[in-house]
Amino acid sequence: RNQPMRGGFGTGRSFGNRAALGNKFEERNNSGFQRDSTGDSQSRSRTLSRRGAGFQEGNCSERSGTQRRGTGGFRGGRGGFGQSHINENEQQEQQSGSIFISRRGGFGGPTGDNDNNKSRGFGRQGGYRGYNEEVIAGSGRSSWKSDGENEDGDYQGPKVTYVPPPPPDNEEAIFAHYQTGINFDKYDTILVEVSGLDPPPAILTFEEANLCQTLIKNIAKAGYSKLTPVQKYSIPIILAGRDLMACAQTGSGKTAAFLLPILDHMMKDGITASHFREQQEPECIIVAPTRELINQIFLEARKFAYGTCIRPVVIYGGTQTGHSIRQIMQGCNILCATPGRLMDIIGKEKIGLHKVRYLVLDEADRMLDMGFGPEMKKLISCPGMPSKDRRQTLMFSATFPEEIQRLAGEFLKPEYLFVAVGQVGGACSDVQQTILQVSQYSKREKLVEILQSIRDERTMVFVETKKKADFIATFLCQEKIATTSIHGDREQREREEALWDFRSGKCPVLVATSVAARGLDIENVQHVINFDLPSTIDEYVHRIGRTGRCGNIGKAISFFDSVSDSHIAQPLVKVLSDAWLEEIAFSTHGMGFSNPRGNIFASVDTRK
DNA sequence: AAAAAAT
Numbered sequence: 001r002n003q004p005m006r007g008g009f010g011t012g013r014s015f016g017n018r019a020a021l022g023n024k025f026e027e028r029n030n031s032g033f034q035r036d037s038t039g040d041s042q043s044r045s046r047t048l049s050r051r052g053a054g055f056q057e058g059n060c061s062e063r064s065g066t067q068r069r070g071t072g073g074f075r076g077g078r079g080g081f082g083q084s085h086i087n088e089n090e091q092q093e094q095q096s097g098s099i100f101i102s103r104r105g106g107f108g109g110p111t112g113d114n115d116n117n118k119s120r121g122f123g124r125q126g127g128y129r130g131y132n133e134e135v136i137a138g139s140g141r142s143s144w145k146s147d148g149e150n151e152d153g154d155y156q157g158p159k160v161t162y163v164p165p166p167p168p169d170n171e172e173a174i175f176a177h178y179q180t181g182i183n184f185d186k187y188d189t190i191l192v193e194v195s196g197l198d199p200p201p202a203i204l205t206f207e208e209a210n211l212c213q214t215l216i217k218n219i220a221k222a223g224y225s226k227l228t229p230v231q232k233y234s235i236p237i238i239l240a241g242r243d244l245m246a247c248a249q250t251g252s253g254k255t256a257a258f259l260l261p262i263l264d265h266m267m268k269d270g271i272t273a274s275h276f277r278e279q280q281e282p283e284c285i286i287v288a289p290t291r292e293l294i295n296q297i298f299l300e301a302r303k304f305a306y307g308t309c310i311r312p313v314v315i316y317g318g319t320q321t322g323h324s325i326r327q328i329m330q331g332c333n334i335l336c337a338t339p340g341r342l343m344d345i346i347g348k349e350k351i352g353l354h355k356v357r358y359l360v361l362d363e364a365d366r367m368l369d370m371g372f373g374p375e376m377k378k379l380i381s382c383p384g385m386p387s388k389d390r391r392q393t394l395m396f397s398a399t400f401p402e403e404i405q406r407l408a409g410e411f412l413k414p415e416y417l418f419v420a421v422g423q424v425g426g427a428c429s430d431v432q433q434t435i436l437q438v439s440q441y442s443k444r445e446k447l448v449e450i451l452q453s454i455r456d457e458r459t460m461v462f463v464e465t466k467k468k469a470d471f472i473a474t475f476l477c478q479e480k481i482a483t484t485s486i487h488g489d490r491e492q493r494e495r496e497e498a499l500w501d502f503r504s505g506k507c508p509v510l511v512a513t514s515v516a517a518r519g520l521d522i523e524n525v526q527h528v529i530n531f532d533l534p535s536t537i538d539e540y541v542h543r544i545g546r547t548g549r550c551g552n553i554g555k556a557i558s559f560f561d562s563v564s565d566s567h568i569a570q571p572l573v574k575v576l577s578d579a580w581l582e583e584i585a586f587s588t589h590g591m592g593f594s595n596p597r598g599n600i601f602a603s604v605d606t607r608k
Numbered sequence: 609a610a611a612a613a614a615t
Contacts, residue, residue, distance in 0.1 A: 159615090160614090160615070290612065318613095321614075338613060339613055340612095340613040341614060344615070371611080371613075487611085488612055488613085513610080513611060515611070515612065535609080535610080
């Protein structure tokens, strides 16, 4: 509690009120320091509330009663950044006497573990999700996923009131995209390996794909002119109705690689606009491991489906179920979903599965591993779900460990095709990778040093735990570096705001846990800093893939602590030397170089 | 061990 940086407030709460940011930043930041010197949690809570009130809301202080200890402090804390985030619904809930439970940590980590353990238990999302909490709010559940409901079948956790803002609906915003980098042409030289029986030949241009007019128009509006390697191979494969496992960096056009042929097929099948109905029957289901990622895929789908009668819908947790249901009822041809909400909605019979012709698993290795595998198995054995011979199953990821490929067999037809896109021009050689040996204790200092020297360049800082994400973000704010943070214990609203503030450039630094490691496509991320190295090399590959996208050059700096990171040293050397050798091979031989080391692919088809 | 995913 006595450490100055445990201020805890706002850890990058994106500086709350957007309009009010500007020069207030410093002032608020300072108030963070002051708060730490106040005594017990009660008075701190009050100080905070007053502060929040000072900035914005007149009635904030009324909320600092005991009932609110956990959340009051935290909310107020955000008030310190100029915004108290209690919305009307939540206020009502309090007035009616119920205990409001913050979805995120009381003080969100940094101060979450101080003197009031109880408030922490209530405060953490983990309280009901049961990541690691002994105090469970409301229910005694020990894993987030229902091992069944409690006796009454009633859920007693916090009420989710968040409804995400509607996506932009003017044409310009829908088709907004960013420029490809100077290395984009290098994509032409990438080696691609296809294995499996009778693969259809690759195509070289969009024209060859023979897509329908509306799609062609949308592709042009989206600014796509050249096919990326994944697209050259995947599009004809999907058009031919084959199952596919594709190993390629996200951001190399992977999303379009499966959306375009699926949409084309759906158009040619003559899908008619779906009407408002209680139960919808989507033709395509796309799943991804994080909420932000599935949202991104949805936005792409909406882009390509523009002007057609195909309606994509996105649903994910942390938002009102009612909102998801309403979105679906208005018509749903392509359903983009995270696993939990998807199974929930299926259970509520809001969607029927028998018309599903396409099932797409993005970041498939993640979708099939221990965490999500069981859910995915449940999905394909749901009543109504067509068996694997009666649907097309497509899997994409930058990495495909062997054991995952074995698991994938349950989902794919045995004669599925495997496409591996080489890494030249992909993340590895467009990303300049640096490893810094740094002791655990000098990491923070080093981080500040780096961030100050690259001021205002967009940077993602990856840490190992949610708590640490809060901690580091708070610390950086105190160092006057505009920082925001994203991790699974933040409210969905906060997560989306953080991402938005990072995307828009308001906060050039984003501190993140692995939630942001995969798939997120953010323009102009110049740097990735691995404050903590991940536990697996695959995770490393995904993380550094957040920079150097779309032919742009990026830099990845990793802090290597010989005490904790020795396990990853060996695979790391392999990744680094591969990237290095390929770069040399490319620059000396240019196109068509022969691969110096046998395998340059992140994964190989294990059936061989 | 951590993170993620419904309420």
